[in-house]
Amino acid sequence: MNTDPIADYLTRVRNAIKANQRVVEIPASNLKKEITKVLFDKGYIANYKFEDNGPQGNIKVALKYHPVTKVSAIRTLTRVSKPGLRKYAGMDTMPRVLNGLGIAIVSTSKGVMTDKEARQQNIGGEVLCFVY
Structure with a gap:
């Protein structure tokens, strides 16, 4: 399991x-x-x-890969909140990934969204992972 x-x-x-x-x-x-x-x-x-x-x-x-260089669109996938240590962020403490170039996927009360969308809707939640 x-x-x-x-x-x-x-x-x-x-x-x-x-x-x-x-x-x-x-x-x-x-x-x-x-x-x-x-x-x-x-x-x-x-x-x-x-x-x-x-x-x-x-x-x-x-x-998704770049057609010429064959480099993946996803360079890094990092799990943030783990079962042993959950990481929650409020609207004001929402993390910025690579100063806005990457995304943090957040599970909120209004569904799963990016950190930017959560900031716009003034809600916080559990930070699931970073993608860039």
Whole structure:
């Protein structure tokens, strides 16, 4: 059994990028689906597909690479809030990743969003991960 499914999600994506794979398949959950949507909206992944086969389903994520240099759009994926130590941030203490060049994915009372969107809506929440 996985104790931290979000860390597993990030590790699968990280490993697929290091192996230069185009598509990675991840067991689905509602939170993972929301994180995938945020990554797609911000341009870090090329596409995604939710498959409902079996009790849980899968997420197929198509990774995005530069056409000439073959460098991934995602350079770093870092888990911030862990099951043993949750990290929460208010609207005023929301972290900025690479001075605004990266994103922090935050789980708020109004859903999963980026740090910038959370600041605009004046809400805080649990900082799940940093992406840049």
